[in-house]
Amino acid sequence: MKQILFALFILTWYLPAEAQKFMTRTGHISFFSKAPLENIEAHNNQASGVFDRENGQLAFSVLMKGFTFEKALMQEHFNENYVESDKFPKATFKGEIKDFEQVNWKNGSAAKVKVEGDLTIHGVSKKIAVDGEISLQDGNLLARSTFPVRLSDYDIKIPKAVVNNIAEVVDVTVEFNMEPYIQ
Amino acid sequence: MALLWWVPAFAQEDLLSILDEEEEQQVEQAYATFKTTRIVNGQSVETNAGGVLNFIIGHRFGKINDGPYQFFGLDESTIRLGLEYGISDRIGIGIGRSSFQKTFDGSVKIKALAQNTGGTPVTVVIFSGIALNSLRWSDPERDNYYSSRLSYFHQLLIGRKFSSALSVQLTPTLIHRNLVPTMEDHNDVYALGAGARLKLTNRISLNGEYYYVFPGYNRPGLFNSAAIGFDIETGGHIFQLHFTNSKGMVENYFIAETNGDLAKGDVYFGFNINRVFQIVKNK
Numbered sequence: 001m002k003q004i005l006f007a008l009f010i011l012t013w014y015l016p017a018e019a020q021k022f023m024t025r026t027g028h029i030s031f032f033s034k035a036p037l038e039n040i041e042a043h044n045n046q047a048s049g050v051f052d053r054e055n056g057q058l059a060f061s062v063l064m065k066g067f068t069f070e071k072a073l074m075q076e077h078f079n080e081n082y083v084e085s086d087k088f089p090k091a092t093f094k095g096e097i098k099d100f101e102q103v104n105w106k107n108g109s110a111a112k113v114k115v116e117g118d119l120t121i122h123g124v125s126k127k128i129a130v131d132g133e134i135s136l137q138d139g140n141l142l143a144r145s146t147f148p149v150r151l152s153d154y155d156i157k158i159p160k161a162v163v164n165n166i167a168e169v170v171d172v173t174v175e176f177n178m179e180p181y182i183q
Numbered sequence: 184m185a186l187l188w189w190v191p192a193f194a195q196e197d198l199l200s201i202l203d204e205e206e207e208q209q210v211e212q213a214y215a216t217f218k219t220t221r222i223v224n225g226q227s228v229e230t231n232a233g234g235v236l237n238f239i240i241g242h243r244f245g246k247i248n249d250g251p252y253q254f255f256g257l258d259e260s261t262i263r264l265g266l267e268y269g270i271s272d273r274i275g276i277g278i279g280r281s282s283f284q285k286t287f288d289g290s291v292k293i294k295a296l297a298q299n300t301g302g303t304p305v306t307v308v309i310f311s312g313i314a315l316n317s318l319r320w321s322d323p324e325r326d327n328y329y330s331s332r333l334s335y336f337h338q339l340l341i342g343r344k345f346s347s348a349l350s351v352q353l354t355p356t357l358i359h360r361n362l363v364p365t366m367e368d369h370n371d372v373y374a375l376g377a378g379a380r381l382k383l384t385n386r387i388s389l390n391g392e393y394y395y396v397f398p399g400y401n402r403p404g405l406f407n408s409a410a411i412g413f414d415i416e417t418g419g420h421i422f423q424l425h426f427t428n429s430k431g432m433v434e435n436y437f438i439a440e441t442n443g444d445l446a447k448g449d450v451y452f453g454f455n456i457n458r459v460f461q462i463v464k465n466k
Contacts, residue, residue: 023201048202059198065211071461072232073419080215081385081416086347094199159386162418 019180022141023050027176029062031149033167040074040166042067049176051134051141056100058115058143060174061092082156083122091121097134110135115145121154132174144175210301216344217352219457220267220275220292222378223392223410223425224437228306228342228352230294231269234463239265241432243283243453246443256452263432268462273297277312281432287315288433298343308340314433331362336434338376348382356394358439367402372439374400374407386416390423394438401439408441423455 027047033040047062064085069075079085095117097103105111110133119128132145150169151158158166217227220237231237245259253259265279265288273294280287290312298306314334320327335358342352354376363370378392394408401407412425428443430436430451443449 021201050198050201052198057198059202061199061202063209068465070464072235072465073459073461076215077416080347084385092199094197159417165418 019182020054021050021052021181022178023181024048024176024178027060027062027174027178029060029067029172029174031067031170031172033170035165035167037164040069040170042069042075042078044068047174047176049143049174049178050181051143051176051178053141056097056103057094058096058117059092059094060176061090063090065089082151082158088121088123091119093117093119095128098129103134105134105141106136108135108137110142119149121149122156124154126153139180141178142176143178144173146171146173148172210299213298213300213306213344216298216306216342216350217380217390218388218414218416219421219423221423221455222352222380222390223412223423224408224427224429224432225354225376225378225392225394225434226292226308226310226338226340227378227380228294228308228340230273230275230292230308231267231459233269233271234461234465235269236460236462237267237269238458238460239263239267239279239455241265241281241453241455243427243430243432243451245451246448247450247452248448261430261432267292279433283431283436285317286431286433286436287317289313305341305343308342310336310338310340312336312434314435328362334358334360334435336438338434350380352376352378354378354394356434356438358435360435360439365402369400369402372400373397374438376438380414388414390414390425394441396439404442405439406441406444408437409445419459421457421459423457425453425455426450427453 025048026045027049028045029047030043044062044066046066047060049060051058064083065079067078095115098114098116103111103113112133114129115132116129118125130145130147132143134141134143148169149172152168217229220229220231221227241263243261245253245256247255249256261281261283263279263281265277267275267277269275275292277290290310293309295309296303296307298304316332338354338356340352340354342350344350356374356376358372360370374394374396376394380388380390382388390412392410396407406428408429410425410427412423415422428445428449429441431440443451
């Protein structure tokens, strides 16, 4: 009898009380480059993101081939020549919200946060610190941020011939609507 | 109490690994098997994307072994102006006009199968076209038929991208010419083309191509077409530099009527410029 009770006690460890994490596989990431000869814009609606409410850690991962452009040739060059997606299929971010315990994000309105972590693009990882906002709405966690990315920081080379077509620094926007996730 | 060993430890979990587990293996389609829609002379399995207009200016000069007086062939040049349009990612049409034999050509290219990681090992494309020789009749008094000006070409392009650096293609071909020069020529010519590209850098590739005409279909004096070329990609243009023993740039000429003898050094230098315009935008 004692053994059965003990086993049942252990089993309660497996019952989640409340979802500890939020996740989505349909996050939206876009970037925008403004240059004298042309502007370039791309969107990816299949980014994966996960957020841990216990400690404010978050991570996202996105397949480079999933970025769509207005011009097919831009998309091909992006993959073939710039980010070399055959060699580096994904871009990832792993980090956390600074001073998470002090952030009031549960009351339905957007809370401004600072996020720090490692951003990896084209095989190169860099520590970044960016501003963003999170909020809890209808049980889902909304997280968004817009931050600049300097292409040369990630070894992405722009040939002289197209220097007026591609900006050195592009604006990246991430928007995640994450649902409660139970492992 | 031995059960305690069994208690799992909830170690600090790597969030990224959760995302990796959750990700389904997506089926990816092979893209950019070749840099443009041609390998050197002949078609590649690449089609223009939907809404894309590809303007191709093809130049073919004279034979290099014509010597310094002809400036190694550069003094004599023929040109082909071509336009290709991608109706969709899989269906394309093309038109062109060559100064060689004053020939108009029209073609349709349909991607029947696209190579992907989900079990399709090759890309298969159907290419069919018609060529119209618009030269004036050499003997206007004769009974000349309009249909004699026409040739047809049909190809099945089977290509595979082996790696980001290497792509290979096989091209069974049928050429039909309504009128041929001599009794020894065949109206129907069967050939098998083979082509490959080796990507040297992200923007430069080395391409090679050979069209083997099946025994008996080439009369003496005609040879198999061989070509080698470089593709150089800049922002919106792709330049192709090539050396070949074929003078014409339309399928019925370079596959069935190549008279350049490589053993004698009959090599023509040429270059193509491809300029791509996105006419109908993707979003």
